[in-house]
Amino acid sequence: MGEKVLIDGNEAIGRGAIQAGCKYFFGYPITPQNEIPEFMSRELPQIGGVFVQTESETASVYMVYGGALAGARVMTSTSSCGFSLMQEGISYIAEAEMPAVIVNVMRMGPGIGTGGQHGQTDYRQVTKGGGHGAYRCIVLASYSPQECFDHMQLAFHLADKYRILVLVLSDFIIGRMAEPVELRTLSFDEPLPQKDWALTGKAKKGGMRRFYVSGLIMSPPAYHQHMIEKYQTIVDSEIRYETYRDEDAELLLVSYGSSAKMAKGAVDRARAEGAKVGLFRPITLWPFPEEAVRGAAYRVGKVLVVEDSPGELVEDVKFAVQGRVPVHLLGIWGRYTPRGFMAAGSGIIYPEKILQEMRSLL
Amino acid sequence: MKGEAAKEKIYGTPKLRVPIPFSMFCPGCHYGIIVRLLCEVIEELGIEGRAIGLAGVGCSFGPFTMLIDVDFTACPHGRAPAMGTAIKRIHPEAIVFTVQGDGDLGAIGLGCFMNTLLRGEKLTTIFLNNACYGTTGGQMAPTTPWGMRTTTTPKGRDPSTTGFPLHAAELTATMKGVAYSARCSVHTAANFQRAKKAVKMAFQKQMDGIGYGFVEFLSACPPNWGMTPVDCLKFLSERMIAEYPLGEFKNANAIELPGEWM
Numbered sequence: 001m002g003e004k005v006l007i008d009g010n011e012a013i014g015r016g017a018i019q020a021g022c023k024y025f026f027g028y029p030i031t032p033q034n035e036i037p038e039f040m041s042r043e044l045p046q047i048g049g050v051f052v053q054t055e056s057e058t059a060s061v062y063m064v065y066g067g068a069l070a071g072a073r074v075m076t077s078t079s080s081c082g083f084s085l086m087q088e089g090i091s092y093i094a095e096a097e098m099p100a101v102i103v104n105v106m107r108m109g110p111g112i113g114t115g116g117q118h119g120q121t122d123y124r125q126v127t128k129g130g131g132h133g134a135y136r137c138i139v140l141a142s143y144s145p146q147e148c149f150d151h152m153q154l155a156f157h158l159a160d161k162y163r164i165l166v167l168v169l170s171d172f173i174i175g176r177m178a179e180p181v182e183l184r185t186l187s188f189d190e191p192l193p194q195k196d197w198a199l200t201g202k203a204k205k206g207g208m209r210r211f212y213v214s215g216l217i218m219s220p221p222a223y224h225q226h227m228i229e230k231y232q233t234i235v236d237s238e239i240r241y242e243t244y245r246d247e248d249a250e251l252l253l254v255s256y257g258s259s260a261k262m263a264k265g266a267v268d269r270a271r272a273e274g275a276k277v278g279l280f281r282p283i284t285l286w287p288f289p290e291e292a293v294r295g296a297a298y299r300v301g302k303v304l305v306v307e308d309s310p311g312e313l314v315e316d317v318k319f320a321v322q323g324r325v326p327v328h329l330l331g332i333w334g335r336y337t338p339r340g341f342m343a344a345g346s347g348i349i350y351p352e353k354i355l356q357e358m359r360s361l362l
Numbered sequence: 363m364k365g366e367a368a369k370e371k372i373y374g375t376p377k378l379r380v381p382i383p384f385s386m387f388c389p390g391c392h393y394g395i396i397v398r399l400l401c402e403v404i405e406e407l408g409i410e411g412r413a414i415g416l417a418g419v420g421c422s423f424g425p426f427t428m429l430i431d432v433d434f435t436a437c438p439h440g441r442a443p444a445m446g447t448a449i450k451r452i453h454p455e456a457i458v459f460t461v462q463g464d465g466d467l468g469a470i471g472l473g474c475f476m477n478t479l480l481r482g483e484k485l486t487t488i489f490l491n492n493a494c495y496g497t498t499g500g501q502m503a504p505t506t507p508w509g510m511r512t513t514t515t516p517k518g519r520d521p522s523t524t525g526f527p528l529h530a531a532e533l534t535a536t537m538k539g540v541a542y543s544a545r546c547s548v549h550t551a552a553n554f555q556r557a558k559k560a561v562k563m564a565f566q567k568q569m570d571g572i573g574y575g576f577v578e579f580l581s582a583c584p585p586n587w588g589m590t591p592v593d594c595l596k597f598l599s600e601r602m603i604a605e606y607p608l609g610e611f612k613n614a615n616a617i618e619l620p621g622e623w624m
Contacts, residue, residue: 024452050451055477059444062437062474066416066445069435070452092438199433199449201456203411211434213427 002184009174010035012145012181013077013103014043016152019185022073022101023049026063028056028082032118032172033105036077057082061089061102068098069212071198073156077103080122081112084130090165091131095214097230099159099166101152106171106257108347118172118347119332120257123312126167127286134224136231138166138238139285141256145179147283153186160192162234169285171308173258173348234287241289243296245271246278251362252300253279254293254317255307259349263306266354277358282313293320303327304361306354308335308347330357376401378410378431386425390584390591393421393490395548397429400461400488403561404432409457409569414449416442416458418466421496426461440471443478446485457568459486465495468504468528479574482539482617486564486575489530492583493602500586504528507605512586527605531578535611541573543612547580549598553608563613573617580606 007015014036017025025040041051054060060076067074078086083104093100104126108119126139138158142148148170155166202209245267246252255263260281270277280296282289297303297317303325305314314329321327334349334357375381378401385394404410413432417423419439427434437445442460450458467475467489478485494512495501501514505528509518535543542564546557557579564575580602582594589597 024448026448052447052451052481054444055473055480058441059474059477062441062444063448065438065441066448067452069445070449072452074448074452088438089441199414199435200453201412201414202433207411209431209433211427213424213436 002182004180004182006178007145007181008035008176008178009142009145009148009170010105010176011039012148013152013168013170014039015181015183016149017075017101017156018043018047019149019183020073020153020156022075022152022156023047024067024072024074025049025076026052026054026060026067026074027076028054028060028078030057030079030082032107032175033077033079033103035175036103036105057085058089061086061093064100064102065089065093065096065098068093068100069096069199071195071200073160075101075103077105079105079107080109080119083122083125087131090137091129091133091135092214093165094131094135094137095133096212097163099163101155101159101166101168103168103170105175106169118258118308120171120259120308121310121312122169123285123307123309124315126169127288127316135227136164136234136286138162138164138234138287139169140166141169141283141285142174143257143260143281144174145177145181148174149181149183150186157188157192158238160195161190162230163193164230164234169257171257174261238284239287239289239292240283241292242281242283244279244281246280246296246300248276249278249300250276251278251302251304251358252296253277253354253358254282254303254305254313255279256282256285256313259306259308262349262351263354266351266358269351269355270358275358275362277362288316288320290316290320293317294322297321297325301325302361304330304357306330306334306349308332308349328357328361330354376405378405380429380431382429386429387421388583388585390582390594391421392492392548392579392581393425395554396488396490396579396581397426399548399554399558399561401430403558403565404430407562407565407569409565412455413457413459414453416446416449416460418442418460418462418471420463420466420498422461422463422466422490423497440466440469440474442466443471443475443483443485443487447478447481447483450483450485457486457565459488459565461488461490463490463496464492464503464505464528465498468530472504479534479537479539482573484568484571484573486568487577488561489576489578490581491530491578491606492581492586494583494586496583496586500583505530505606507601511588529606531576531611534574534576537574539573539617540576540612541567541614541617542575542610544576544610545578545580545606545608547598547603547608549580549582549595556608560610572614578606580608
């Protein structure tokens, strides 16, 4: 057992990264993830690391690219609008197959997004890419501060294992919500490849230089064939999800991030009333647990997707079940919205609302 | 004594020039000369084991990356200073330099470049000013002189609609964190020697941990200027140098830091 501390999801991201051996952070302030760069600016210099406050998310992502090329464990964090600004660099990192981690603490979008409210409206962008060129990134969706802490360690491990960019997806509520977090060290029982490709100066590599000119090494079909095979290996080996009380369920909730936390609470309350409901929570959004969702949905027979968005996760769920099972959606219209002056401060789909929706479907 | 023993090698291909048997540049382009100059400087400073180069998008992208035998990466358009920042912060003992064209550094990457200077990074930048977008086909660059015809200024660059040329070396010299800034040319042998001294100095400032080193090169682009290589030399020495005077704009042995500040 590691030490337990009461911290929010954002601090858990920072602590998890340091636990994973990340000593270099490049970031630009944006709500609601500011606790991450603030934490890193305080902690990293004490362990011989470097914190750089950049002039934009564009600079952040290219410093991450440069840092990954230098062979170090590097990261940045941002929120929706800033994540959009990073898309070009993400595409370049994907092309060069550089291992790095980017955290997106989602807020409401599109655009500046109603003043930095909670939201889960980046699902399509993080899972399908927002940059050009048919690349993939591993996406880990955290639903609690503990998972934020653990996912940072997993993210750096997977990044180095596959030489790939890993996105850790959090949101306003997870980022700003405190829970007891056990500061445990995850061990991954597999060797990681040497970073003999890193730019360190050739003297450190026995006089052997490394140089990178994208697009000139392989033919486009050969390059994409290599990437297709690599992505397939990840699909075959790295899918992660959690199922909760779904054994005898007659309705299956599918949800991720903070909405999954609410959905879990709703499942417990429904079960207490005798309703047979369960939860399927994808943890890797890419690779998406398509077969597992399909299996669970066919067994249960009815699906309700809960996400704080106009409906994005629901597309992957519908694709998985291939029209054979009804798929309902409780989306952004299910959020608690007080009337009047404070209406702009709305956000979060409460368990009561999910419970109400489940009753109408059972 | 005559014969083999009397011959002394006084000039040849630099050791760091990768033996690709062609320059990779158009006839009359000065970039091949600048590649040679960089090879000589890195070799003479003895930093080839810890030099890491970053090339911008444009004619520097592939050729500089491939032709100089040190660790090197080509970078996305305008982002070499950001990537170089990370590499230098992670490997402070490395000598990190960027090679960027005028579109790369002066247009799409100007913000990235200026912010890198503002942060006081200890990098070296070789800025290639050929007054146009070379690889892309001769469009107007931030450095295109007034009146010069390009494919996007078919009647000549008109300041009333396209503004004024960028003077990067002078601008760079105004920044606190910069230790060295100069503008050079390689259109004569004497200028080559001056340029070599300047580039050495720009690397030395980084090696001594003083601050940013910046060298701008005026360079010909015969196909896009629509001139013969010889006419390009004339245009460069008359028109380009009139707009962009050669010389040192800053050479600081130390950058003063504020004393008590908290």
